[in-house]
Amino acid sequence: MNSFRGVFVTGTDTEIGKTLVSAILTKAWTATYWKPLQTGLSDEAGDTSTVKTLATLPPDRIIPPAYALQAPLAPYAAAALENVTINPGRLVLPAVKAPLVVEGAGGLMVPVRSDMMMIDLMRRLDLPVVLVARSGLGTINHTLLSLEALRRRGIPVLGVVLSGPENPGNARDIAHFGNVRILFSVPRLESINETVVSEISGRVPPLCVLQQQNSQ
Numbered sequence: 324m325n326s327f328r329g330v331f332v333t334g335t336d337t338e339i340g341k342t343l344v345s346a347i348l349t350k351a352w353t354a355t356y357w358k359p360l361q362t363g364l365s366d367e368a369g370d371t372s373t374v375k376t377l378a379t380l381p382p383d384r385i386i387p388p389a390y391a392l393q394a395p396l397a398p399y400a401a402a403a404l405e406n407v408t409i410n411p412g413r414l415v416l417p418a419v420k421a422p423l424v425v426e427g428a429g430g431l432m433v434p435v436r437s438d439m440m441m442i443d444l445m446r447r448l449d450l451p452v453v454l455v456a457r458s459g460l461g462t463i464n465h466t467l468l469s470l471e472a473l474r475r476r477g478i479p480v481l482g483v484v485l486s487g488p489e490n491p492g493n494a495r496d497i498a499h500f501g502n503v504r505i506l507f508s509v510p511r512l513e514s515i516n517e518t519v520v521s522e523i524s525g526r527v528p529p530l531c532v533l534q535q536q537n538s539q
């Protein structure tokens with residue numbers, strides 16, 4: 324496992340807060356950010372520009388997407404609409420010194436190719452996973468299902484980040500039943516900017532500490 328190479332940020336859903344969490348982690352670990360598969364550019368500026376702004380990243384700490392597609396769909400469907408073939412050879416870890424924060428698109432079982440789901444890409448990149456989940460009702464099921472899918476494939480999980488209003492009961496039960504660390508929580512934010520990202524990043528444990536804890 325490329326343990327010290329960084330993490331793969333996935334989530335229990337799309338629009339769950341992966342980009343915000345990726346910005347927080349990139350800031351906290353002075354990491355390099357990469358969103359290999361960006362879709363939905365017809366609707367949004369893209370996660371790369373969001374993270375660049377929120378984490379105040381210099382250009383050399385951003386890797387452009389391998390694929391930047393228009394339709395707000397899974398990469399497999401968005402690529403088909405543009406007659407683009409997603410080449411696995413372009414979905415390999417870039418050779419950078421800093422730790423990488425790699426962000427997926429949507430959740431784990433999102434089609435990338437007819438023979439590849441997002442979870443298969445996580446396996447190929449061989450990075451430990453940070454799983455972003457909602458904090459509220461319904462999240463226990465979604466989170467435990469995601470953890471089961473990851474563990475069945477031998478994909479190490481660094482921990483879970485809960486996004487939304489504080490919910491100590493759900494945090495406790497996810498940690499217990501999922502046998503997983505809650506890395507930190509992101510409250511429901513009125514405004515999202517560099518200051519907030521910097522403040523929350525101060526609560527993130529160092530990457531090397533998390534990976535040492537994971538290897539014990």
Ligand SMILES: Nc1ncnc2c1ncn2[C@@H]1O[C@H](COP(=O)(O)OP(=O)(O)OP(=O)(O)O)[C@@H](O)[C@H]1O
Pocket residue numbers: 334336337338339340341342343344370427428429430486487509510511512513515
């Ligand atoms: N804690 C939060 N408080 C308030 N708004 C949030 C929070 N987290 C995320 N958002 C907002 O919710 C929307 C979706 O979040 P985000 O883009 O991070 O989702 P995502 O999981 O990265 O989605 P995708 O699968 O497209 O990458 C964004 O407008 C974001 O600013």
Ligand SMILES: C[C@H](N)[C@H](N)CCCCCC(=O)O
Pocket residue numbers: 337338361362363394395396397398428429430432433
């Ligand atoms: C467009 C969206 N914001 C993401 N980039 C892609 C999400 C794909 C979700 C597919 C699915 O689970 O139904």
Ligand SMILES: [Mg+2]
Pocket residue numbers: 341342343370426
């Ligand atoms: Mg995102």
